[in-house]
Amino acid sequence: MTAPLLRVSGLTARIHGGVAPVLPVDGVSFDIAAGQTFALVGESGCGKSMTALSIMRLLPEAGEIAGGVVELDGENLLALSEARMREVRGRRVAMIFQEPGLSLNPVMTVGAQIAEAVRRHTGLAGAAVDARVLQLLEAVHMPDARRRMAEYPFQMSGGMKQRVMIAIALACDPALLIADEPTTALDVTVQAQVLELLRELQRSRGMAMLLITHDLGVVAQMAQQVAVMYAGEIIESAPVEAFFAGPAHPYSRKLFESLPDRVGRGHALAAIRGTVPALTRPFKGCRFAERCDRALAHCPDTIPDWGVVRDGHRAKCHLYADGAAGSAHSAACAAGPQDAVAPSLHTDHPALLEVADLKIHFPIHRGLLRRVAGQVRAVDGVSFGIAAGRTLGLVGESGCGKTTVGKGLLRLVQPTGGRVLFDGADLLTLDRSALRRRRRHAQIIFQDPYASLNPRVRIGDALEEGMLALGVGDSAARRQAQIAALLGEVGLSPEVRDRYPHEFSGGQRQRIAIARALSVEPQLIICDEPTSALDVSVQAQILNLLQRLQRDKGLAYLFISHNMSVIEYMADEVAVMYLGRIVERGTVDEVLRTPKHPYTRALLSAVPVADPSAARPVIQLAGDLPSPVHPPHGCHFHPRCGAALPQCRLEFPDEQAFSASHAARCHLYR
């Protein structure tokens, strides 16, 4: 075997500040061979980005590298002078980040920004630079590359900006590309495009890649070698096939068991109890011991050494100490989820909520007199129904209007037209006081757990606010008792009511937000991407909680998400939205197993599946979501559709029914 391109051994980083220095990276070692993709997986805060920044020597000011060796082609990067290191960055090692919008300078054209990198690292000048920039933009498949060179970042979509970032990274053919969550901020269809691009570039240029991600699906698609990080150290390292065939470390297994698509409907997801330990104190045992279900007696006070699971597959766990390996290993994912959830009864309920032709347009004001110059058709004629105790999943990419639908139903934004029948009354025509009386029946949970609680209001007061406003609970004592009960229901102790939001983690805040929504005893809860901002293990806890509450209280959910596997796990019926309209709807099995609309198919095929053997062709969608100000004529999807017919350009298709519940709007099925 040849010497690896990058060898990291015993890398330790220290961040000063606060009470004690933090060790976000603590003795990390791995090798990356030339042309290989190495994935570093872990939940937020485990130190994976810090590892990448340490390799590049780009730690924040308060940070320092406390020990270890980083060798690139046999040269220790940590011993180089800063001037030499600048030569390495960009020329031999390049990096792309999660948020392409923040990495580009908004007042420079993208061409100029790429040219800057080209000039810095190659000797090119004059027209040769422009030629090289054009060549790079074409290499990243930038449509209409010549024109795009003269455009500014704000004129581009997220996917295109990420392509520009990749083009800058490629400016002088680096040997190693560090990609830190390169697609996390992008929609699945765009993510599929960018991942495909990265794969292709890597193949054609023989470039090694350090891929940092939290998404096991992306790992399965991209990587050859995987390392799992937890609390600042690598706890498992394996070739990708071996890892997905049988993750060894109890933490890795838990990660798999908390993936909704691996567990399947009707089963509770695995949740990891407790939280990641603070990285300020030295550890005397296994870092995962206190959260581990399979901890042995000596786990908390003996630091585990690397144990070999199989050839090349190693785990830092006492279960795999010499000789123990065979007995401990089992087909990990088959290890059944603990308590199976009874599948909800499939009976026909009368609709609790009936939405007909809902339209939400936002006027665009122009000029001195602020005349209405156009309309953003965020939601343009959406109809669906939800029965009591059932869940409707609303799927779509960002900008398709799904969140606006949720807010429009509660009149948090004012709908322009249509009807929203709730319990027989049209919510859209009610006056303020009548609407207020109805408000207790429908509530909403938001995406960002940090923005959904007022930092200045105690938990108890936040829960009481809705009860006071809507007259739930006639005395203070009764309300307090109810609040205690609610907190218990979402798995928090009643004492937390006297505390402030900043003392809670994201998952706990989301529980509090759920308790707040429940405080007025609603029949319907609109869940607007409630788990998008959470790690998978925390997502599992929240999804389990929502399932249990639905069973116990007969709640109906409108579950808005861009995450197909979460929708598959949660929803009874699914509606797929594209550019303000529902293009396909049906039961979850109908839509996800036998998708009819080309968009649904593309969406489903683009979702990365945490299984490297699942070789599915990804249907690549051309371009990006069009602007809802000027939606394409005819079928909104036809410019990106592979199967577009001539008439798709002319008229928006009517709904075609495939069964009593399944329907799509597509000319292919006339």
Add this chain to the structure above:
Amino acid sequence: MMHLVLPFRFEWLWSDALVWLLVASVIGFAIYTNARPHLRAPWARVSRSASGLAAATVLALFVIVGLLDSVHYREALPSQDGKAAYATELRSVLDRLLQPLRASREKTYSAPLATHLYAKETVQLPDGGEVRVFPRLRHGGAHLVDPQQDWARDVAVKAFRGLAIALLVWFVAAIGVCAAESRRATAGIESVWRDVWAGRTAVPWRAVLAALGLLCVLIGPVTALAPHYHVLGTDKVGQDVLYQALKSIRTGLVIGTLATLVMLPFALVLGVMAGYFKGRIDDLIQYLYTTLSSIPGVLLIAAAVLMMQVYIENHPELFPSTEIRADVRLIALCVILGVTSWTGLCRLLRGEALKLREMEYIQAAHAFGVSHWRIMMRHIVPNVMHIVMIALVMDFSGLVLAEAVLSYVGVGVDPSMISFGTMINSARLEMAREPMVWWSLAAAFVFMLTLVLAANLFADAVRDAFDPRLIMAGRHS
């Protein structure tokens, strides 16, 4: 029938009432804040800033002087018929304390610590002849038999005695601080003493004691000398400059605080409303503050103050004494300064409210049908308070300076009211004299600089403690 004749009668000027109302609300706010950890936290950060605490110590001294000058009373006159009669002249507690300075009027200018006047006078000799000499002062150094010989020694001895007493006072204060700290930390007073001087205490007492020490070193000798000399000299009409400077403090503080208080409701209500409601209300408020901030402030202030002056002159029956007249004019100035200076803060608050109204907890409150008023009071106002707090302390020093400028221009406080502005205004002519009279201007300059510098340093500490971006940056690094 016996009438009980009190030796004095309290008289509340409007500005006194407002000052004490402000003090009461600050105390109330402190009690409220102390009970809430999230409100207490930034103030705890302020208390850990060495420069902030040192500045607060100096400010506290100014505030004490200002408050002493805000309790007014009338003295009882000796009456024959047993009826209570009180002097027409209003005095404050500070006037009472500074009685020796107040009463010891000279004829005209005299230099700091001088024994003779600054101007020659014709003196008639006992033999009928006339000479032009620098006559002895009536009060300054009047106790010296031979000023030429005794002056330097007398001044040194008095200053040294004052310094010694001041250091003793300072030492007692330092011991007191350590004793309190040792009771809190349950540690020996000696080890606390060492901790304090090594800068190891959570609250930087070292900075406080150092500032206090510096103040004591200055105040001690001055206090010892003041009854016998004019430490900062006298002005054209022979009034003690030190007395004027001390009296100016109240004027500065009143302008700085009351004008901010007048400005605050405008900025808070209009800014939050504009950001929260958007649409037409926002347009209206924006037009209002854009228009207002386009009018030159001095013009508006001059117009308003002159109108107020005319009103006072036309209605003498409403304002029985000169003090009351001056006081009403002071309040009018505060109001007009407040009304013209709310636009900046309003704009900031509008932006913040625009951002906050999209926050999800506010959407959640809408989903509960919580009223607009309650959402603004409960969810928006508490979350913009850090901006308000920063703006309040930053604007204070600006307003003190504005008063000086306006009074200099002649549209500030009443000419009979002592303020930094009027001091500077009168010193203007003195600077042109030959030989130059510099002490009036220098005294105003030093006092105002100290006040404004202390206020600015304190404002910096407050801003650092309240600004979420700075706190976040500190936490991440």
